[in-house]
Amino acid sequence: MKIHILFALSSLALLLAACTPSLNLEVALPNLTGPGFSVVLEAGTATGPAPLTVEFAADARESATYTWYVNDRKLAREQRLLTYTFREAGSYRVTVAATNAVGETDTDTVTVDVIDVGDTETDSL
Secondary structure (H helix, E strand, O other): OHHHHHHHHHHHHHHHHHHOOOOOOOOOOOOOOOOOOOOEEEEOOOEEEOOEEEEEEEEOOOOEEEEEEEOOEEOOOOOOEEEEEEOOOEEEEEEEEEEEOOOOEEEEEEEEEEEOHHHOOOOOO
């Protein structure tokens, strides 16, 4: 469907240009060869005992701004890399939202499970 519409628009532009020699008309066609803008989030580790420090890396494959969230709480970080320490046991969702220069946005999420090793009882012989 996209290709048919784009072809029709470019054909219309050529027809108008042919009928009106003094008309300067430019048609910008979107990139149809690859997928749209996307971001991929990787975590150095996804499970460990508290306190757990994890390094995260976001890759948008093009220039982008980044917004980080831990369990829907926005962090004051806008870099591609993030180091975060989880101090308490629990399951945490870490999300990065990346926005490129033309305003396209994509998100990716990983789950980090932090284990409380202090509550583990050991059997004594």
